[in-house]
Amino acid sequence: DTGVSQNPRHKITKRGQNVTFRCDPISEHNRLYWYRQTLGQGPEFLTYFQNEAQLEKSRLLSDRFSAERPKGSFSTLEIQRTEQGDSAMYLCASSLAGTVPEAFFGQGTRLTVV
Amino acid sequence: SQQGEEDPQALSIQEGENATMNCSYKTSINNLQWYRQNSGRGLVHLILIRSNEREKHSGRLRVTLDTSKKSSSLLITASRAADTASYFCLALAAQGAQKLVFGQGTRLTINP
Numbered sequence: 351d352t353g354v355s356q357n358p359r360h361k362i363t364k365r366g367q368n369v370t371f372r373c374d375p376i377s378e379h380n381r382l383y384w385y386r387q388t389l390g391q392g393p394e395f396l397t398y399f400q401n402e403a404q405l406e407k408s409r410l411l412s413d414r415f416s417a418e419r420p421k422g423s424f425s426t427l428e429i430q431r432t433e434q435g436d437s438a439m440y441l442c443a444s445s446l447a448g449t450v451p452e453a454f455f456g457q458g459t460r461l462t463v464v
Numbered sequence: 465s466q467q468g469e470e471d472p473q474a475l476s477i478q479e480g481e482n483a484t485m486n487c488s489y490k491t492s493i494n495n496l497q498w499y500r501q502n503s504g505r506g507l508v509h510l511i512l513i514r515s516n517e518r519e520k521h522s523g524r525l526r527v528t529l530d531t532s533k534k535s536s537s538l539l540i541t542a543s544r545a546a547d548t549a550s551y552f553c554l555a556l557a558a559q560g561a562q563k564l565v566f567g568q569g570t571r572l573t574i575n576p
Binding site for chain 1: 497499504505506507508509512550552554556563564565566567568569571
């Protein structure tokens with residue numbers, strides 16, 4: 351499978367616990383994006399990387415959220431001290447940098463905080 | 465990039481009819497892309513139109529771009545039940561950060 355892969359697909363956690371999601375982009379893609387999506391809404395931008403550099407982080411992202419892409423390949427998104435409001439689908443996408451960056455999305459990780 | 469705004473927010477038509485969705489944006493762009501999202505899944509790239517193009521076709525999809533009005537439309541002809549999904553546009557500026565910001569989308573329902 352040469353597409354964008356996200357793990358796990360589903361995660362149920364208790365409020366206050368930490369969770370970590372992983373995204374494996376398409377191998378030659380140097381850009382990687384994280385989004386959060388709730389029911390009936392469009393994907394909400396969280397952050398994106400070019401190679402290992404985190405170029406931008408949404409102001410919506412509290413300090414409980416952190417993302418890394420240590421070697422410019424896979425990325426992790428960690429949420430500390432989860433809250434019920436964190437329940438959402440977390441989407442990852444990758445693309446090549448350039449003027450025509452077609453983005454390829456993974457299937458997402460659905461987080462439920464109980 | 466900049467956020468495109470899709471219109472209408474929801475559209476419900478009968479199978480076989482044509483569906484038209486619109487997208488508006490605010491500043492000059494390099495290209496505009498349309499994506500589809502089936503319920504609970506990731507987004508899938510459908511079609512891209514460059515700023516120097518006015519119309520583009522791909523199968524049953526037809527995209528138009530009017531840079532003077534800063535708007536685009538996506539037409540799906542002979543709709544099928546499998547076209548039921550949310551559709552998003554993405555307007556990309558020529559310069560600056562390209563963080564791919566999506567709007568709220570158009571929720572299309574095809575009734576059998």
